[in-house]
Amino acid sequence: MSEIKGRLAEVRRRIEEAALRAERPGADVEIVAVTKGHPASVLREVAASGLPIIGENRVDEAELKFRELGRLGFRWHMIGHLQRNKAGRAVQLFDVIESVDSLRLARKLASETERAGRDGLEILLEVNTSGEATKGGFAGEEVLQAAAEIVALQRLRVVGLMTMAPFTSDEGVLREVFRRTRELFERCGREIAGFEARTLSMGMSNDFEVAVEEGSTRLRLGTVLIGPRPGETA
Numbered sequence: 001m002s003e004i005k006g007r008l009a010e011v012r013r014r015i016e017e018a019a020l021r022a023e024r025p026g027a028d029v030e031i032v033a034v035t036k037g038h039p040a041s042v043l044r045e046v047a048a049s050g051l052p053i054i055g056e057n058r059v060d061e062a063e064l065k066f067r068e069l070g071r072l073g074f075r076w077h078m079i080g081h082l083q084r085n086k087a088g089r090a091v092q093l094f095d096v097i098e099s100v101d102s103l104r105l106a107r108k109l110a111s112e113t114e115r116a117g118r119d120g121l122e123i124l125l126e127v128n129t130s131g132e133a134t135k136g137g138f139a140g141e142e143v144l145q146a147a148a149e150i151v152a153l154q155r156l157r158v159v160g161l162m163t164m165a166p167f168t169s170d171e172g173v174l175r176e177v178f179r180r181t182r183e184l185f186e187r188c189g190r191e192i193a194g195f196e197a198r199t200l201s202m203g204m205s206n207d208f209e210v211a212v213e214e215g216s217t218r219l220r221l222g223t224v225l226i227g228p229r230p231g232e233t234a
C-alpha cells in the first residue's frame with residue numbers, strides 16, 4: 001500500500017468517527033487532496049489512491065503540473081487567493097474556484113467564463129469568519145450581500161461557501177468559526193434565490209474532525225494525506 005493510501009484509510013476512519021459524533025453520514029464529506037507545494041509526481045500517487053479531486057493554490061504551479069501530466073482524471077479545484085489578472089487562465093484550467101473573495105473577482109470570472117465559451121463555472125465564496133487580517137474572504141455577514149450580487153452574474157454557479165479557520169489547536173475557537181460559517185451558509189441558502197447551498201468547504205489537516213462535527217461537506221487536506229510540503233517543517 002502506498003503511503004497516501006495508508007494515510008487515506010486512517011483519515012477516512014477519523015472522518016467516520018467525527019461524523020458519528022455529529023450523527024451525520026461520513027459519506028457526505030468529500031476530500032480535496034491538496035497537492036500545492038508538492039512535485040507533479042505526487043499527483044500520480046493521489047490518482048492511484050482513488051481520490052477524485054485535487055486542490056492547488058497557485059495558477060502558475062497548477063499550470064506546470066497540468067502541462068506535465070494532463071488532467072489525470074481529476075477535478076481541479078483552485079483554493080488559494082486568485083488575482084484578477086490570472087482569472088482567465090484559472091477558468092481554462094480549473095473545474096471549481098473555491099476561493100472567490102471579492103465581487104470584482106466574481107465579475108472577472110464571469111466575463112472570462114463567457115469568453116472561454118464555458119457555462120456554469122462552479123464557485124464557492126470564501127468567508128473570513130475569524131476576522132484575521134492576513135486571511136482573504138468576505139467579512140462575516142458581508143457575504144450575504146455579495147452572494148446576492150454574484151448569483152445575478154451570468155455563467156457562474158454559486159454552490160456554497162469556503163473558509164479557513166485560524167491556525168490554532170484551541171478547539172473552542174475552531175468550533176465557533178466553523179459554526180458561524182455554517183450559519184452563514186444556511187442563511188445564504190434560505191435568503192438568496194439562486195444560491196445553491198450544496199458545499200460547505202471547511203477543515204484542513206489540523207482541524208478537520210471539528211469541521212466534520214460542525215457540518216463540513218468538503219475537507220481540503222494536504223499534510224495529513226500527503227505528508228509535509230517540501231521546504232516546510234511538519
Ligand SMILES: *Cc1c(COP(=O)(O)O)cnc(C)c1O
Nearest residue numbers: 034057079204205220221222223
Ligand atoms: C494549504 C491549504 C490547505 C491544506 O492545508 P493542510 O494543513 O496541509 O491540510 C487547505 N486549504 C487551503 C486554502 C490551503 O491553502
